[in-house]
Amino acid sequence: SAVISQKPSRDICQRGTSLTIQCQVDSQVTMMFWYRQQPGQSLTLIATANQGSEATYESGFVIDKFPISRPNLTFSTLTVSNMSPEDSSIYLCSVGTGTTNEQYFGPGTRLTVT
Amino acid sequence: GQNIDQPTEMTATEGAIVQINCTYQTSGFNGLFWYQQHAGEAPTFLSYNVLDGLEEKGRFSSFLSRSKGYSYLLLKELQMKDSASYLCAVRSAGGFKTIFGAGTRLFVKA
Numbered sequence: 001s002a003v004i005s006q007k008p009s010r011d012i013c014q015r016g017t018s019l020t021i022q023c024q025v026d027s028q029v030t031m032m033f034w035y036r037q038q039p040g041q042s043l044t045l046i047a048t049a050n051q052g053s054e055a056t057y058e059s060g061f062v063i064d065k066f067p068i069s070r071p072n073l074t075f076s077t078l079t080v081s082n083m084s085p086e087d088s089s090i091y092l093c094s095v096g097t098g099t100t101n102e103q104y105f106g107p108g109t110r111l112t113v114t
Numbered sequence: 115g116q117n118i119d120q121p122t123e124m125t126a127t128e129g130a131i132v133q134i135n136c137t138y139q140t141s142g143f144n145g146l147f148w149y150q151q152h153a154g155e156a157p158t159f160l161s162y163n164v165l166d167g168l169e170e171k172g173r174f175s176s177f178l179s180r181s182k183g184y185s186y187l188l189l190k191e192l193q194m195k196d197s198a199s200y201l202c203a204v205r206s207a208g209g210f211k212t213i214f215g216a217g218t219r220l221f222v223k224a
Contacts, residue, residue, distance in 0.1 A: 033211075042215060048210075048211060
């Protein structure tokens with residue numbers, strides 16, 4: 001299994017500001033994903049972070065609001081831009097190796113927007 | 115469209131067996147996951163089924179029927195620590211995008 005770390009683990013931000021969340025994996029992985037989990041809800045896929053190219057966004061999520069970087073096979077960032085209280089959520093990084101069928105999650109970043 | 119259905123809540127007794135069902139309708143299929151998630155924590159991988167049949171892993175087993183769009187997670191010898199949400203998730207065909215159901219909250223009582 002992969003060991004995934006995320007920074008920050010939590011943050012409280014003011015509306016209108018932006019926060020960048022980092023995801024670091026202890027091994028090279030083919031696929032990295034960003035999910036959101038709003039209070040009491042299940043996980044919603046935001047985008048697939050592609051190494052060396054633009055991320056692939058799911059319906060309802062756009063690059064201007066959630067820009068993603070993936071400079072190499074072990075690291076990715078998700079920025080939540082121009083935040084509003086509706087963005088308060090847990091943001092989770094997830095990875096898949098491609099060689100196994102398992103998919104793992106980081107510990108998550110708990111974001112509160114006031 | 116894509117739809118994954120699982121019961122919202124279940125309650126079971128310590129030491130008993132519980133079966134959590136999941137039905138899905140997706141535009142493609144490349145495997146089904148079960149995850150366990152305790153409150154305030156990230157999901158933990160439990161199982162992955164891509165072929166029909168039962169996969170057993172200790173106290174947990176997962177079953178898949180692709181023709182019926184159906185899976186279940188079976189938990190045996192329930193322990194209090196098994197109280198958690200259990201998430202059914204389907205990976206789409208031709209890629210590795212995984213879509214999650216709403217989850218089933220399991221309460222284990224003494």
